Amino acid sequence: MRQVDLSRVEWRKSSLSSDDTDFVEVATVQAEHVAGTHKSDAADHLYLLRDSKHPDGPILVFTPGEWQAFMAGVKDGEFDDLT
Numbered sequence: 001m002r003q004v005d006l007s008r009v010e011w012r013k014s015s016l017s018s019d020d021t022d023f024v025e026v027a028t029v030q031a032e033h034v035a036g037t038h039k040s041d042a043a044d045h046l047y048l049l050r051d052s053k054h055p056d057g058p059i060l061v062f063t064p065g066e067w068q069a070f071m072a073g074v075k076d077g078e079f080d081d082l083t
Contacts (some may be wrong), residue, residue, distance in 0.1 A: 025055075
């Protein structure tokens, strides 16, 4: 599991989010701030994703290629019905 240096992370959320809704927050970090990641493993930056209701909970870490694939799936509705 990768350890993220959270002291350098600036989280962003959608402008459509409000305090009474569930949403996720996204951040980008330089790869050298993620323990266990080497430049050969990823590009110079990584994408982070977390649940805004549980900011101390798990964080998903994506390489740029993984992030592109994830976002394409979101846009195509791949995750709309996970039941």
